[in-house]
Amino acid sequence: MPDEDSVNCRRFLQIDLDMLKIRTQLDIVTLLAFFVASASYRAFRARTPEATLLLVAATLVMIGRVPIGDFLYSGFPQVADWIMDVPNTAGQRAILIGIALGTVSASLRIILGIERVHLAGE
Amino acid sequence: MNLDRRVIFLFIALAVILPLLRPLGLPVLPSKPVQKMYDVIEDLPDGSRVLLSFDYGSSTMPELYPMSLALLHHCFKRNFKVITMALWPEGATFAEQALKEVAEEYGKTYGEDYVHLGFKSGGLVVISAMGENIPETFPQDYQGKMVKEIPVMNGVQNFQDIDLIFDLSAGDPGIPAWVMIAQGRHQKVLGGGCTAVSAPQYFAYLQSGQLVGLLGGMKGAAEYEVLVEKKGTATAGMDAQSMAHSLIILLILLANIAFFSQKMKKEKR
Numbered sequence: 476m477p478d479e480d481s482v483n484c485r486r487f488l489q490i491d492l493d494m495l496k497i498r499t500q501l502d503i504v505t506l507l508a509f510f511v512a513s514a515s516y517r518a519f520r521a522r523t524p525e526a527t528l529l530l531v532a533a534t535l536v537m538i539g540r541v542p543i544g545d546f547l548y549s550g551f552p553q554v555a556d557w558i559m560d561v562p563n564t565a566g567q568r569a570i571l572i573g574i575a576l577g578t579v580s581a582s583l584r585i586i587l588g589i590e591r592v593h594l595a596g597e
Numbered sequence: 598m599n600l601d602r603r604v605i606f607l608f609i610a611l612a613v614i615l616p617l618l619r620p621l622g623l624p625v626l627p628s629k630p631v632q633k634m635y636d637v638i639e640d641l642p643d644g645s646r647v648l649l650s651f652d653y654g655s656s657t658m659p660e661l662y663p664m665s666l667a668l669l670h671h672c673f674k675r676n677f678k679v680i681t682m683a684l685w686p687e688g689a690t691f692a693e694q695a696l697k698e699v700a701e702e703y704g705k706t707y708g709e710d711y712v713h714l715g716f717k718s719g720g721l722v723v724i725s726a727m728g729e730n731i732p733e734t735f736p737q738d739y740q741g742k743m744v745k746e747i748p749v750m751n752g753v754q755n756f757q758d759i760d761l762i763f764d765l766s767a768g769d770p771g772i773p774a775w776v777m778i779a780q781g782r783h784q785k786v787l788g789g790g791c792t793a794v795s796a797p798q799y800f801a802y803l804q805s806g807q808l809v810g811l812l813g814g815m816k817g818a819a820e821y822e823v824l825v826e827k828k829g830t831a832t833a834g835m836d837a838q839s840m841a842h843s844l845i846i847l848l849i850l851l852a853n854i855a856f857f858s859q860k861m862k863k864e865k866r
């Protein structure tokens with residue numbers, strides 16, 4: 476069984492976690508909601524076709540991923556799901572495959588001695 | 598159109614606070630990945646062993662803690678043997694809190710129906726070691742008792758003795774590490790719960806079948822609360838999130854209307 480000191484220590488750490496760490500971290504994360512709203516108002520503009528595509532997709536996902544989207548139009552969640560399932564997954568896979576290929580090629584360069592910067596070479 | 602950011606902050610505050618004070622009661626409908634997760638757990642036989650890993654910290658607690666509670670409700674309702682652990686230090690505390698909150702309601706006893714193994718540093722290495730031997734990886738539980746002497750751990754040697762693993766993940770170590778070792782190497786049935794921000798990157802695992810289900814953010818938690826019929830903070834938060842999202846969309850629309858009208862004026866000149 477844990478002794479009295481460790482019980483007291485644990486109680487102190489619990490208070491520290493509940494009253495200080497959790498509150499502080501939550502406060503910092505909560506600020507994000509305010510800054511995201513402000514930043515999206517200032518920066519999210521349909522200046523180019525790519526930006527327009529991103530804007531439309533983001534708007535559809537944002538509305539489709541909350542209950543009010545389904546309340547307004549039952550098709551919004553389906554559209555949001557399609558965006559997440561198809562273009563998003565394709566993009567994520569492309570990034571993952573890109574990272575894997577990059578890692579393999581960087582490793583090969585080091586193994587074969589082509590890349591020697593880490594050994595102070597050229 | 599120049600709108601003072603303090604005005605935006607005020608609107609956001611109101612959009613979040615008002616629905617919390619006066620809920621709108623918008624219906625929450627379970628999405629496919631959440632329904633799949635629920636069905637997989639529902640199909641497990643009584644007495645199955647479920648391992649829950651609490652891999653999150655304070656900053657992601659509002660999204661992942663309600664998820665933890667909803668999952669525990671489901672597990673205890675189905676009389677599963679629950680084993681909890683954490684790869685994040687704070688996760689161990691959240692696991693303890695969640696177990697305290699839910700286990701009593703179902704009359705579950707510590708050591709016989711559930712056990713909390715606590716935190717272990719090492720991420721992927723810990724998962725890999727657990728695949729070989731769980732009691733050696735976690736010799737003592739969170740309370741300092743020898744794991745081998747805890748009744749619920751009788752017969753639990755490695756992942757082969759676990760029926761389902763669910764990872765509540767806020768980053769690294771998290772879902773990718775569990776997918777690589779528990780699913781990839783040991784072919785275990787694996788489910789995941791994550792923050793809304795990180796959900797898009799895990800859809801690839803879902804489609805490939807490496808994850809059997811995925812709970813994304815507070816919405817995923819709210820959907821699971823609806824499925825287990827235990828409405829909690831996630832369901833309450835969905836109205837606030839609906840309002841905040843609507844407001845952000847409205848702000849984006851207003852800003853773009855202003856942007857295009859200015860552009861047209863300039864072109865006319």
